[in-house]
Amino acid sequence: MPDEIIDPEPLEPGTLRVIPVGGLGEVGRNMTCFEIDGKLLIVDCGVLFPEEHQPGVDLILPDFGFLRERLDDVVAVVLTHGHEDHIGAVPYLLKLRADIPLVGSQLTLALVEAKLKEHRIAPYSLTVKEGQTEKLGPFALEFVAVNHSIPDALAVAIRTDAGTVLATGDFKMDQLPLDGRLTDLREFARLGQEGVDLFLVDSTNADVPGFTPLERAIGPVLDEVIARSPRRVIVASFSSHVHRVQQVLHAAHQNGRRVALLGRSMVRNMTIAADLGYLDVPEGVLVDFKKAGDIPDDKIVYMSTGSQGEPMAVLSRMANRDHQIEIGEGDTVILASSLIPGNENAVYRVIDGLTKLGANVVHKGNAKVHVSGHAAAGELLYCYNILQPRNVLPVHGEYRHLVANARLAQDTGIPAERTFLAENGTVLDLRDGEVKVVGQLDLGFVYVDGSTVGEITDADLKDRRILGEEGFISVIVVVDASTGRVIVGPEIHARGFAEDDAVFEDVKPKIVAALADAAHHGVRDPHALQQTVRRTVGSWVNRRLRRRPMLVPLVIEA
Amino acid sequence: MPDEIIDPEPLEPGTLRVIPVGGLGEVGRNMTCFEIDGKLLIVDCGVLFPEEHQPGVDLILPDFGFLRERLDDVVAVVLTHGHEDHIGAVPYLLKLRADIPLVGSQLTLALVEAKLKEHRIAPYSLTVKEGQTEKLGPFALEFVAVNHSIPDALAVAIRTDAGTVLATGDFKMDQLPLDGRLTDLREFARLGQEGVDLFLVDSTNADVPGFTPLERAIGPVLDEVIARSPRRVIVASFSSHVHRVQQVLHAAHQNGRRVALLGRSMVRNMTIAADLGYLDVPEGVLVDFKKAGDIPDDKIVYMSTGSQGEPMAVLSRMANRDHQIEIGEGDTVILASSLIPGNENAVYRVIDGLTKLGANVVHKGNAKVHVSGHAAAGELLYCYNILQPRNVLPVHGEYRHLVANARLAQDTGIPAERTFLAENGTVLDLRDGEVKVVGQLDLGFVYVDGSTVGEITDADLKDRRILGEEGFISVIVVVDASTGRVIVGPEIHARGFAEDDAVFEDVKPKIVAALADAAHHGVRDPHALQQTVRRTVGSWVNRRLRRRPMLVPLVIEA
DSSP: OOOSOBOOOOOOTTOEEEEEEESBSBSSOOEEEEEETTEEEEEOOOOBOOOTTSTTOOEEEOOGGGGGGGGGGEEEEEEOOSOHHHHTTHHHHHTTOTTOOEEEOHHHHHHHHHHHHHTTOOOOEEEOOTTOEEEETTEEEEEEEEBOSSSSEEEEEEEETTEEEEEOOSOBOOSSOTTSOOOOHHHHHHHHHHOOSEEEEEOTBTTSOSOOOOGGGHHHHHHHHHHTOSSOEEEEOOTTOHHHHHHHHHHHHHTTOEEEEOSHHHHHHHHHHHHTTSSOOOTTOBOOHHHHTTSOGGGEEEEEOOTTOOTTSHHHHHHTTOSSSOOOTTOEEEEOSOOOTTOHHHHHHHHHHHHHTTOEEEETTTSOOOOOSSOBHHHHHHHHHHHOOSSEEEESBOHHHHHHHHHHHHHTTOOGGGBOOOOTTEEEEEETTEEEEEEEOOOOOEEEETTEESOSOHHHHHHHHHHHHHOEEEEEEEEOTTTOOEEEEEEEEEESOSSOGGGGGGTHHHHHHHHHHHHHTTOOOHHHHHHHHHHHHHHHIIIIIOOOOEEEEEEEEO | OOOSOBOOOOOOTTOEEEEEEESBSBSSOOEEEEEETTEEEEEOOOOBOOOTTSTTOOEEEOOGGGGGGGGGGEEEEEOOSOOHHHHTTHHHHHTTOTTOOEEEOHHHHHHHHHHHHHTTOOOOEEEOOTTOEEEETTEEEEEEEEBOSSSSEEEEEEEETTEEEEEOOSOBOOSSOTTSOOOOHHHHHHHHHHOOSEEEEEOTBTTSOSOOOOGGGHHHHHHHHHHTOSSOEEEEOOTTOHHHHHHHHHHHHHTTOEEEEOSHHHHHHHHHHHHTTSSOOOTTOBOOHHHHTTSOGGGEEEEESOTTOOTTSHHHHHHTTOSSSOOOTTOEEEEOSOOOTTOHHHHHHHHHHHHHTTOEEEETTTSOOOOOSSOBHHHHHHHHHHHOOSEEEEESBOHHHHHHHHHHHHHTTOOGGGBOOOOTTEEEEEETTEEEEEEEOOOOOEEEETTEESOSOHHHHHHHHHHHHHOEEEEEEEEOTTTOOEEEEEEEEEESOSSOGGGGGGTHHHHHHHHHHHHHTTOOOHHHHHHHHHHHHHHHIIIIIOOOOEEEEEEEEO
């Protein structure tokens, strides 16, 4: 893996260039760019959600700025499935060129179109399904069914003059999927027979031993929990998890309960899924939330969002008694979802809040109410053995996941020099079955923060972290422009700071003295005087209080 | 459980009052206060570590301020074991009255004395061991051996004229403990026979089904991982986990490797443990860190701290290549520890950093290298059945843990009305085998932040969260004291804010106009004028930029 930035040589005709733009070394903002003979193909364009060291950030986009001058050469964006980490950045890409065609399955495109509508973009789109082939410039695409935690996911085989690539997108290999739509290993076998030169493969669960349990194993658990609930049942899950909602609908129906959907994204996504036939709604089961209050407590199930402890989502608001459903003794809450690392404290706060209100809270820690959407190590071994690809590029995962996936590939006999541990921006060229790393682009984080995109820098985030941990001290002094004499101040104010404002009386004379000394030496420039104030206050606060708040000196001339 | 603040009636002679001060509804800062006939006994005095919504805070103390006027009545502080969440706040209590006697086992007192030395406090202490009885004023204490993730832990039975209490401290019931020191269920049985009126019992793992695995099951795993490591082995764990370090010493010894201890607290604690005979160091196994570099890579094990991803600890620094041990291909790192909720992202960043440097990272996610120190549900059932207490107060845990523990008690036949779900500050009175909730004190969080204790308020933390997420905008205006006319400014500065400073040109004329209008209406008070600036900028920034940064207006008269 190249550590330094290396500009790749210009691309030779007939060679396929592959650049993972996002999703390597992280779980999210998946995006890969393919180029051959002057044309570009993009696979996925997702967002990453910020961690605690990126405070205030709403979303993180792949750093696709390097494509800005090449957008007219993009033949299409292929979207493997409808999750945010694969489609969430599409609006930001289309803002640069609105008519890039989007290619994906029916459900995937319906979800991305609903999202684009909020951004007031109507995309050019092409609906495809498994088995279908499409020729887009120099790229001959073939779509392959894969099973994941959202219906209608596709892998994509990309045939070019330089060779064939297979990109899985996110997938697992549930052998008894709810909708009967298996990851198509027969097709993987056929492609392998024909020869796959490069395999881009989901690494998310590569370090999890064994096999992901069946989604359908959850149904009986839901059924049992609902059956013994004396009052209302609230189930929380991801708003795109059609199969999970499907199982809740069935379990509710079997128990003679009706289901009300809660939360804007839950209602929107399930309406789309039902309309397109991905969600089978038993006759008369769904009830509008507004009418659900009229139904007896032991005859209703609420299906909501907020399983990650998001403060504004339905479940957190219930836990904080800030929702019209008032949780009480005898209610049951089921968190039928994963616990994404970093969300633990927020989720446990919700669980505790609900427990305190009297609810019985069922979650993956105490019942089998969730299975992952990604292939574990055992499944990936099947995959490698069936496909037998020439070269492997593990994608979609933190570095430890990519390493674990590369080791699995090697365990099945793929030589180490043909398994590639890359970073975002690594440039790999494919020709004649050979993959070479030829460069490393300098890609960073593009932060969406309110209405701004890419304005917030890592320096701003460092400022925020300092402000958030130590607060700030501002020092204002007005000086006479001609003499440098202090006319007003120093006025000192602190916020988020541990000490009482009274401590500042100690440093004020030091500031006045330092400024007088500077004036005596002929310093008049306000910026230089501000540095004088900063040094004086900085050394005092470090020495006297052993703290490092942000210092904001301001010297104004009057 | 009382929701409101209720002042308890004055305590009648011969009645025992029990007040959990910390550790209920949280994992940490455990402290319980007992009172009878004018005398007080404190059991444990620990700290809580802050979560992400408490930025910059170093430690959180139990809110023992209500005892300030009663400190002369305290007969002793009993410390059940030497973990920070049970002893960490002792220095802050002793700062209020230095001669409160400390009672605990040999190892517990050695650890607390080392801590007090850093605070320059030499305590009065009384070393006790299991089986021993001590009469302290109206409290007759008997100490009972319990097994936990630190040696020499004790439960304490407190006999008074009002009845008998048993407080477990933290414990589990490993039936084949490394040091042979079992949780003394025979003594529990004898106490139960005699009659325990109130049982304060550790809830930390009450919602974990089954039984905590044996500590000794980890040894063979460590042995095997070390045996197949081609180069150096680095093991990280808690610096007080004597038994875990013991197993690392043995596994290293069996593999012909020497062990170097890394990190100040690891060296200090293990020196204490070895000196007192709690750690059995095989002859010649330990080597000073300074000389470890001379030993071949396949003959050394480093035992370090930092298993929770703490940024300044040894392991994080290794992952960031900021430590003299340079991790490379072939090195093995074992995280032989739990993953405390909230630390996941930090720990995974360390794992990824080490993996990227070439290390093989073994952790509880991929190998059995950790077991908990707390009794799981199955063990607690044994405990209730052997003890058969009259009343139960689950302690040490989040609310969901307390609820789970109360249910276990009820499953063994203890009536629901005799299992008490309390909060910090709930006042329970015991007399004639009956426990009554008689009040609820208003206890809060006492934050230690740098050198300050209790200065940082929840309002300051809210400021920090706003500053950390949205940054601030400061607006400085100098006005003529007599006319109210703006002489200098508005000067506007922002930090940690998403937008470019240029946007502020838009609002400057609005500020000038608003101030002129206020001056026209005779407003001269700088505070009132600051409110005018705040309103003007606030409505502009919300409307135009849809943001809510902290606004810091300053109007100076000249």
